[in-house]
Amino acid sequence: MRSVERSSPLARRNPSIKLGVLFLVSLVVMFVLDPVTPAVLYLLALVGVVLSSGAPVRTLALAHVPFLAFAAGVLVVNALSRPGAVLWQSGPLRVTEEGLSVGAALAFRTLLVGVLAVGFLLSTDGVALMTSLHHNAGLGARPTYAILAGYRMLQEMPREWSLIRAAHAVRGDRRKDGRPPGGPRHLGGVVFTLLVVSIRKGERVAQALESRGLGLEPRSTWRPVRVSTADWVFVAGVVLVVGVVLAASAQLGLLRGPGALFG
Amino acid sequence: MKDLVLMVVLGVVFGFAYWALVHTWNGLSILMGPAGDLAQHVLLGGWLLVAPIAIAIIRRPLAGVIAEVLASVVEVVFLGSPVGPTLIIAALIQGVGSELPFALTRYKRYGWTVFAVSGLLGAGLVFFYSAFRSGWYGQDLFTLRLAVQCVSGVVLGGLLARVVVEALARTGVVDNFAIGRGRDGQ
Numbered sequence: 185m186r187s188v189e190r191s192s193p194l195a196r197r198n199p200s201i202k203l204g205v206l207f208l209v210s211l212v213v214m215f216v217l218d219p220v221t222p223a224v225l226y227l228l229a230l231v232g233v234v235l236s237s238g239a240p241v242r243t244l245a246l247a248h249v250p251f252l253a254f255a256a257g258v259l260v261v262n263a264l265s266r267p268g269a270v271l272w273q274s275g276p277l278r279v280t281e282e283g284l285s286v287g288a289a290l291a292f293r294t295l296l297v298g299v300l301a302v303g304f305l306l307s308t309d310g311v312a313l314m315t316s317l318h319h320n321a322g323l324g325a326r327p328t329y330a331i332l333a334g335y336r337m338l339q340e341m342p343r344e345w346s347l348i349r350a351a352h353a354v355r356g357d358r359r360k361d362g363r364p365p366g367g368p369r370h371l372g373g374v375v376f377t378l379l380v381v382s383i384r385k386g387e388r389v390a391q392a393l394e395s396r397g398l399g400l401e402p403r404s405t406w407r408p409v410r411v412s413t414a415d416w417v418f419v420a421g422v423v424l425v426v427g428v429v430l431a432a433s434a435q436l437g438l439l440r441g442p443g444a445l446f447g
Numbered sequence: 448m449k450d451l452v453l454m455v456v457l458g459v460v461f462g463f464a465y466w467a468l469v470h471t472w473n474g475l476s477i478l479m480g481p482a483g484d485l486a487q488h489v490l491l492g493g494w495l496l497v498a499p500i501a502i503a504i505i506r507r508p509l510a511g512v513i514a515e516v517l518a519s520v521v522e523v524v525f526l527g528s529p530v531g532p533t534l535i536i537a538a539l540i541q542g543v544g545s546e547l548p549f550a551l552t553r554y555k556r557y558g559w560t561v562f563a564v565s566g567l568l569g570a571g572l573v574f575f576y577s578a579f580r581s582g583w584y585g586q587d588l589f590t591l592r593l594a595v596q597c598v599s600g601v602v603l604g605g606l607l608a609r610v611v612v613e614a615l616a617r618t619g620v621v622d623n624f625a626i627g628r629g630r631d632g633q
């Protein structure tokens with residue numbers, strides 16, 4: 185479903201640490217509601233991801249499309265739907281200063297979290313992340329392996345999907361022009377079949393895992409994942425950059441919290 | 448273990464179905480522009496489905512919360528949701544909301560009303576978190592958003608869940624889980 189760069193500086197960081205940093209930054213910016221601070225953070229994050237993830241610029245640009253569209257939608261809705269000092273009015277539509285400011289803040293926040301998430305996904309292998317969560321973050325063996333089993337099923341799902349659709353097409357009614365059926369009703373049927381097949385498969389997987397002694401302690405593991413000094417340097421670096429930007433923004437009087445929402 | 452894998456399976460299947468739908472949907476939502484931002488409330492109930500289905504099949508405390516969180520982990524880690532890991536917080540709140548009504552009936556009643564309330568609470572609770580995260584407070588549309596989201600929660604996240612559970616029970620694939628044992632006892 186996605187390919188992962190393995191040799192870049194970001195790819196060599198511990199997956200749990202990366203997830204933790206992404207989580208922390210997402211949480212912190214949730215409380216920032218002026219447009220300038222998240223915009224600066226976004227530019228810094230963009231530069232950081234371009235330099236450290238080793239992903240081609242084209243891939244990064246393409247990955248921007250969904251959240252760029254979402255950010256644009258957020259900006260427009262906020263500009264139009266917030267009370268405040270009117271900048272422009274035409275019939276029932278009016279753009280307010282407060283709306284533009286909050287909208288831009290939310291749009292830049294969407295971009296910031298989006299680019300960080302993309303950097304994380306492009307540099308982190310899903311299986312490595314689950315192994316790391318198991319080793320470094322204390323996630324139990326049962327949930328870890330249940331999720332990994334689910335991941336395996338997910339990889340096979342596109343094939344399963346076309347198989348079910350083909351089976352339906354062989355049996356099912358054709359449309360008038362001879363094409364196989366494809367309406368929402370039909371798709372609902374395919375999803376339901378997929379659900380039934382997967383539940384059955386999941387039960388077998390669970391039995392197989394248990395009969396192989398999953399959940400017995402102590403476990404030994406192939407290719408243990410470790411947290412290195414470089415990982416902590418990475419954490420310190422990100423925290424420092426975010427801290428400096430927030431402090432500078434507060435010094436300049438630009439920083440605004442959730443109070444901005446209520447005027 | 449069987450129950451745990453079932454929760455993951457539900458998360459994965461719905462995750463995959465959403466992923467397929469979102470791909471067709473994305474183009475449409477870009478065309479709709481700002482209206483796409485409102486359309487998310489119409490579909491929100493769909494994200495709640497996993498929790499009530501898991502509870503009705505497994506009938507154990509916390510099944511709904513765990514299933515919802517696992518589904519979000521699959522979305523974030525393997526399907527690459529651009530929302531990022533804060534999606535897991537939203538999932539936790541949704542799970543708690545969806546599970547509450549079942550917990551209050553001590554996991555004994557699975558009628559239409561309980562499912563409907565479950566969808567309502569799931570959508571209602573998470574609304575206040577999303578509203579903060581996405582800055583909906585202070586917008587003119589605040590009440591409209593809340594109303595649409597609650598209706599969607601009841602229909603897609605509550606009543607539809609019961610339809611799916613009934614259909615699954617009829618196929619016999621869940622006979623080995625608590626739901627099947629419950630029926631034998633009757």
